[in-house]
Amino acid sequence: MSSSHITLVVGPSGAGKTTWIREKLNNLDRPTYYLNLGEGTTPIDATYLAREMPQLTPLSEREITTFITAPNPDISIYIELGFQIDLKSLVLPIEINNCQKVAVLPPETRQTEWHDWAEVIVLGTPSNLTLVQSQLWRCAITGQILDPASLNTFWYELTNGAYGNVQRAKGIFDLADGSAFYFDFVAGIPDSKYLEFNLPRWLNDRPNHFSGIEVLGEKLDESAIGQTLENSCLNDIEIAYYQAQIKDSLAEIEEDEP
Numbered sequence: 001m002s003s004s005h006i007t008l009v010v011g012p013s014g015a016g017k018t019t020w021i022r023e024k025l026n027n028l029d030r031p032t033y034y035l036n037l038g039e040g041t042t043p044i045d046a047t048y049l050a051r052e053m054p055q056l057t058p059l060s061e062r063e064i065t066t067f068i069t070a071p072n073p074d075i076s077i078y079i080e081l082g083f084q085i086d087l088k089s090l091v092l093p094i095e096i097n098n099c100q101k102v103a104v105l106p107p108e109t110r111q112t113e114w115h116d117w118a119e120v121i122v123l124g125t126p127s128n129l130t131l132v133q134s135q136l137w138r139c140a141i142t143g144q145i146l147d148p149a150s151l152n153t154f155w156y157e158l159t160n161g162a163y164g165n166v167q168r169a170k171g172i173f174d175l176a177d178g179s180a181f182y183f184d185f186v187a188g189i190p191d192s193k194y195l196e197f198n199l200p201r202w203l204n205d206r207p208n209h210f211s212g213i214e215v216l217g218e219k220l221d222e223s224a225i226g227q228t229l230e231n232s233c234l235n236d237i238e239i240a241y242y243q244a245q246i247k248d249s250l251a252e253i254e255e256d257e258p
Contacts, residue, residue, distance in 0.1 A: 006068065006077045006099035008092075010114050013083040013168045013216050014186035016124035017104045018045045021078050025053045031075045033067060035059040038082020042138040042212040044170055045080065048182050051197045068096050084136065087117050127188060135164075135220045139229065140212040145174050145239050150232035157228070159185045159192060164220035171213035176234060176242040178203045180211070201250075203243045 007024075011017045025032055034056055036045045046058040059067065059077075067077060081090070103118035106127040115121065151173060159166055169185040178201030184193035202209075215225060234242070 005073060005075060006079065006096050007102060008079050008081060008096070008099055009102045009104060010081045010085075010087065010118065011083065011104035011124060012106070012109075012114075012127060014125060014127050015104045015106050017080050018049065020102075020104050020122055020124065021080065022049060022053065024078070025049070025056060028055070028076055031055065031057070033057050033059050033075060033077045034080070035061065035064050035077070036080045036082065037061065038085050040138065042140050042214055043210060044172055044212060044214055047172055047210050048195075051180075051199065052195075065093065068093060087113050125186065125189070127186065133218055134167075135215075135217055135222070137215045137220055137222045137225060138212065139226060140210070141173075141229070141233070142210050142212065143206040143208065144211065144233045145176055145206065145242075146232045147234055147238075148175050148177070151175070154228050154232050155183060155185075155192065158215065158225065163225045163228075164217050166215055166217040166220070168216040169214065172211045173213075174202060174207045174209075174211050176239070177201065177246055178243070180207075180209075201246065203247055205243075206239065 009017050009021060021034070032053075032055055034046060034049055035058070036043065039045060043058065050056050050058050064077075064079070067075075079096075081087075100120065101118045102120045102122060103114040104122045104124040105112070105114060106125060107123050108126065109115075155169075157163065158169060166185070167187040169183070171183045172180065173183065174180050180197045180199055180202070182193070182195040182197065184195075213229065
């Protein structure tokens with residue numbers, strides 16, 4: 001494979017790496033694959049991109065080797081590196097050593113190792129991230145359905161300092177009405193981003209697609225975050241009740257349609 005079809009993207013948390021990749025995907029008409037190195041078992045970015053961009057296929061770390069060694073000039077691969085990855089100790093397969101290297105950085109960023117490493121510098125989102133001793137808390141909640149009011153209260157508390165100094169938070173949540181949302185918060189930007197995915201409503205038991213949350217900050221009360229999130233989730237009886245209500249409401253709408 002020509003290395004020109006493989007792009008590595010680096011930058012600090014909240015700078016807009018995933019947003020930049022999505023913008024690039026809008027202009028591509030070839031099959032495209034995506035890997036986020038460092039996401040682990042909480043593939044929030046991969047899930048977000050795949051749901052928004054049907055032409056994109058997420059890859060696991062185990063799958064990437066096959067793609068970068070098989071010659072196929074008709075596909076593109078974007079590899080996003082987590083902000084916590086040390087570029088000095090990063091060892092890349094020989095097949096992608098000469099790929100395009102892009103750093104997405106806030107406009108005010110001074111000279112960093114990202115500048116030295118990248119071939120292309122992209123101005124991203126202004127950021128007020130000033131973490132001295134950062135904490136990264138992640139939690140997969142696949143199968144959980146949340147009460148919307150409780151989720152809104154939790155997110156407001158989370159992003160306004162109730163559980164510590166949160167600088168970055170993002171999550172994918174399934175709600176009681178069968179919808180699924182992407183939440184995104186960056187300190188210094190006035191409002192969180194809320195995006196409803198264009199998916200069929202999930203109205204039969206617990207969903208089997210991924211949902212989860214990632215929080216970056218300092219002095220985080222991780223147990224309190226986890227407990228409050230758990231308290232926002234519905235039990236089986238509540239799930240069955242709400243799903244029955246939504247189904248009845250949708251059935252009435254269909255009956256009223258000419």
